[in-house]
Amino acid sequence: xxxxxxxxxxxxxxxxxxxxxxxxxxxxxxxxxxxxxxxxxxxxxxxxxxxxxxxxxxxxxxxxxxxxxxxxxxxxxxxxxxxxxxxxxxxxxxxxxxxxxxxxxxxxxxxxxxxxxxxxxxxxxxxxxxxxxxxxxxxxxxxxxxxxxxxxxxxxxxxxxxxxxxxxxxxxxxxxxxxxxxxxxxxxxxxxxxxxxxxxxxxxxxxxxxxxxxxxxxxxxxxxxxxxxxxxxxxxxxxxxxxxxxxxxxxxxxxxxxxxxxxxxxxxxxxxxxxxxxxxxxxxxxxxxxxxxxxxxxxxxxxxxxxxxxxxxxxxxxxxxxxxxxxxxxxxxxxxxxxxxxxxxxxxxxxxxxxxxxxxxxxxxxxxxxxxxxxx
Amino acid sequence: xxxxxxxxxxxxxxxxxxxxxxxxxxxxxxxxxxxxxxxxxxxxxxxxxxxxxxxxxxxxxxxxxxxxxxxxxxxxxxxxxxxxxxxxxxxxxxxxxxxxxxxxxxxxxxxxxxxxxxxxxxxxxxxxxxxxxxxxxxxxxxxxxxxxxxxxxxxxxxxxxxxxxxxxxxxxxxxxxxxxxxxxxxxxxxxxxxxxxxxxxxxxxxxxxxxxxxxxxxxxxxxxxxxxxxxxxxxxxxxxxxxxxxxxxxxxxxxxxxxxxxxxxxxxxxxxxxxxxxxxxxxxxxxxxxxxxxxxxxxxxxxxxxxxxxxxxxxxxxxxxxxxxxxxxxxxxxxxxxxxxxxxxxxxxxxxxxxxxxxxxxxxxxxxxxxxxxxx
Numbered sequence: 001x002x003x004x005x006x007x008x009x010x011x012x013x014x015x016x017x018x019x020x021x022x023x024x025x026x027x028x029x030x031x032x033x034x035x036x037x038x039x040x041x042x043x044x045x046x047x048x049x050x051x052x053x054x055x056x057x058x059x060x061x062x063x064x065x066x067x068x069x070x071x072x073x074x075x076x077x078x079x080x081x082x083x084x085x086x087x088x089x090x091x092x093x094x095x096x097x098x099x100x101x102x103x104x105x106x107x108x109x110x111x112x113x114x115x116x117x118x119x120x121x122x123x124x125x126x127x128x129x130x131x132x133x134x135x136x137x138x139x140x141x142x143x144x145x146x147x148x149x150x151x152x153x154x155x156x157x158x159x160x161x162x163x164x165x166x167x168x169x170x171x172x173x174x175x176x177x178x179x180x181x182x183x184x185x186x187x188x189x190x191x192x193x194x195x196x197x198x199x200x201x202x203x204x205x206x207x208x209x210x211x212x213x214x215x216x217x218x219x220x221x222x223x224x225x226x227x228x229x230x231x232x233x234x235x236x237x238x239x240x241x242x243x244x245x246x247x248x249x250x251x252x253x254x255x256x257x258x259x260x261x262x263x264x265x266x267x268x269x270x271x272x273x274x275x276x277x278x279x280x281x282x283x284x285x286x287x288x289x290x291x292x293x294x295x296x297x298x299x300x301x302x303x304x305x306x307x308x309x310x311x312x313x314x315x316x317x318x319x320x321x322x323x324x325x326x327x328x329x330x331x332x333x334x335x336x337x338x339x340x341x342x343x344x345x346x347x348x349x350x351x352x353x354x355x356x357x358x359x360x361x362x363x364x365x366x367x368x369x370x371x372x373x374x375x376x
Numbered sequence: 377x378x379x380x381x382x383x384x385x386x387x388x389x390x391x392x393x394x395x396x397x398x399x400x401x402x403x404x405x406x407x408x409x410x411x412x413x414x415x416x417x418x419x420x421x422x423x424x425x426x427x428x429x430x431x432x433x434x435x436x437x438x439x440x441x442x443x444x445x446x447x448x449x450x451x452x453x454x455x456x457x458x459x460x461x462x463x464x465x466x467x468x469x470x471x472x473x474x475x476x477x478x479x480x481x482x483x484x485x486x487x488x489x490x491x492x493x494x495x496x497x498x499x500x501x502x503x504x505x506x507x508x509x510x511x512x513x514x515x516x517x518x519x520x521x522x523x524x525x526x527x528x529x530x531x532x533x534x535x536x537x538x539x540x541x542x543x544x545x546x547x548x549x550x551x552x553x554x555x556x557x558x559x560x561x562x563x564x565x566x567x568x569x570x571x572x573x574x575x576x577x578x579x580x581x582x583x584x585x586x587x588x589x590x591x592x593x594x595x596x597x598x599x600x601x602x603x604x605x606x607x608x609x610x611x612x613x614x615x616x617x618x619x620x621x622x623x624x625x626x627x628x629x630x631x632x633x634x635x636x637x638x639x640x641x642x643x644x645x646x647x648x649x650x651x652x653x654x655x656x657x658x659x660x661x662x663x664x665x666x667x668x669x670x671x672x673x674x675x676x677x678x679x680x681x682x683x684x685x686x687x688x689x690x691x692x693x694x695x696x697x698x699x700x701x702x703x704x705x706x707x708x709x710x711x712x713x714x715x716x717x718x719x720x721x722x723x724x725x726x727x728x729x730x731x732x733x734x735x736x737x738x739x740x741x742x743x744x745x746x747x748x749x750x751x752x
Contacts, residue, residue, distance in 0.1 A: 007464075007752060008462075008752075009752060010752075041691055041692070063653075063691055063692045064692060083637065083649065083692050083693065084637040084638045084647065085637070086384075086635045086636075086637050086649060086713070086714060087713065087714045088383075088635065088714065108638050109638050109639070109713050111712065111713035111714065112637075112638075112713060134640070137643075139640075139647065139688075139690060139693055139695065140637075140638050140640070140647050140693065170690065259462045259464065260462075261459065261460040261461070261462045261485075261488075261516075262460045262484050262485050262488075262516050263485070264510070264515075264516070267513075271460065271515065271516050273459065273462060276658075276726065277439075277729060280656075280657055281656055281657035281658040281659070281723075281726055282652075282657040283657070283659070312515075314515065314546065315417055315439055315725060316417070316439045316440060316459050317459065317515055317516065319515065336487065337462070337463065337485050337487035337488060338462060338463045338464065338487065347657075349691060350652065350657055353653060353730075354729075355751070356750070356751050374732070375731070375732050376383060376384075376385060376386075
């Protein structure tokens, strides 16, 4: 396998960086006394998740039932499907459980709770259910203190389905100081602990207390009472995470290999063959203190090229330019047609989803090709 | 096949809308006396392109050599690869031509021209080459009047490779009045005609004069001297095109079928199971007069629901809300958990790329499933 023979654009995965990222999160969550349940929606790749397991993870989080089916077929039993269950999916959930998958699900509505209770009664089956809690006004979930919590809890407990509570502090993506991140981690924890207490005080069971996002997981200092932590993007990291401050660009394990195909010398532009089809349309750094365009630019060997950024993207074209707009006059000689570059992505989950496989590199050499899946 | 049995999110293609869009563009380009060369990067789907052929298109444009190989295998001979050729791809181009594909390519640099000339001489092969012209400062191409034009032209002609000139007025995407669009169409035409004239006055051949973008193609009134028009997204249309003014939301043939999975009643939010993994991260309407968020919302039967927009998206969650923020108090009864909606996309090329197949509907009934491909 020869890195130089790869057609471009191609998705590269730096094995050592990934292993360091995995070890760091496992150490952090172990130190907090919780179980780590990696969210595999980032990689959708069996060898990546096997590396997370080898480091100590015993269970996973998924965003689709297809992920649950693929990873169960790959030998993983304990899986949490962390998107509010649509009633039409109850049958598929029970079918996966009947195949031996220890699949748990989440709900934040009476409708979904009732659909689960009715289906489990009918099928004489059971499924562990966590009630989703809204800890930060970000998206889904029952607000702490809302009467809906006990209502859903009692409905689920009537059939023995209530297993606990979970939340995701997605608002942590909007923060960029250690203080604010630590406060959000505490807020995320306090919200689920308050709900767990309310359920228990009502005589309802609440064995599992689950929190997580990469920024809060890495910023938490005390998760007493929490049983598990979910995090996904840490496995690769990306420029959004660097902007939040929980990693550096040098930790980012994913990059897109691209080829220079032209120049507009007087505009200071280098045209490459990685457009948004390769990078994704994710512009997650646009709202951060430093806008990284469609990504930071590295030489083919992975060294960051200071001052360069992918400033625009069409479907199969990227425009690389100098951030301060002072391009060298000899840019076409410095980065000639045919030269290869690597682009670090804004959002690893979105960029990885544009590709069918990871080309794994170790110490600069291509060592493996790991397929990933997509779709629902 | 039952539309209600489809798992969500799913990509729907309204056959009648697509056929009307295809007929409209074919009529327009026929009326201008040019050949239509549809850009198939939008659909990457053989049955869609066959419908374009049935309406009169005899040739296609592609954005990757994979598209060229797939559509050549499907029986299409005349293919233009409309991304500046990287020298490393010359071998693959000649291999496709050796298989009988009438593949032409574009260049805008001496390096690519020289690589082609050397390879064709070595292989005793030939390939028609168009010089890319920069008609609007948008991206790639040789500026009209630049000495580079004749330099590249002479290099190519020395080996008999020079076939013509081409341009893409990508800046048309930033316009939204018929006057500005017509002016851009004239500018696009005038740029390539000036370059064609310069080549011919130098004694060089220039048989093909190619222009195109969906907005300029639909806004041109006189393309005398132009031989062919390229356009892609018109086949489906999307909200960006509606914002430019070349279609209406009712012309948009693509939509994403989704299921309501929850509510945040006091915020006026309806949570659905189509996030950015389904819609893509494309926010192409953000810079337009009306920002359509991640898409406009229709009932399951395709009727637009006025005032509703997908305002935010996470990987597998979308947040649908009322645009004026005055949500009805009974929103959870109007759009209950389990209800199905359809979201019209900002950018058809980007949304379609998130799916493996089109579910084809005709008069509201599911009639077919057309696979699409991805990757490079």
